[in-house]
Amino acid sequence: MHRRHLLLALASPILVTGLMGLPGCAGLGNPSVITLGEAELAALVARAFPLNRRVLEVLDLQLSAPRLRLQPDFNRVSVALTLRAHERLRGGNGRGRLVFDSALRYEPQDASVRLTQVRVQQVDFMPGSSAGPASAALDVLTAQPGPAYRIGRALAELALEDLAIYRLSADRQASLRQRGLQPGAVMVTARGVEITLASVAG
Incomplete structure (x- = not known):
């Protein structure tokens, strides 16, 4: 009986050390995460x-x-971007600013964190001097509000949806597999973005 207690006492710190050795991961008593x-x-x-x-x-x-x-x-990130556009048919061009927010998800196929549920919140666009009235394609960026502007926002959201912003390294993936862990839910917190690590089923 005393031997069993001794083994448990020795094993506990080893287990804690092993878990704490995983970069960005919490110890026992808390969900394991990559932050x-x-x-x-x-x-x-x-x-x-x-x-x-x-x-x-x-x-x-x-x-x-x-x-x-x-x-x-809101469990989301907000990103402001510089926007440049060029109309291929008539040579119109211009630049401006685009602001969007997005949730994040983990994609197990390539161990990536990707944008999801992208919503464009603001588009400020100014056509260049070469963009004359005939540059109709640029209307989707300049017409506010209206059908053309809504189309422009939808197209921008489509361009950003599913964009990969982070990939786990091969070494980190191997380290997680050795511990029987796999990434799951992705949460946006005041500390940053937290990728929850769950036990591999089976």
């Missing part, structure tokens, strides 16, 4: 830009210079 601080997350988001998207084969968009802000009360 990305706001500054770290901002740096990761910056790597995903500039982002170039072609819309309906007539409009080239470039989104750059992201400025990130956490919204823990």
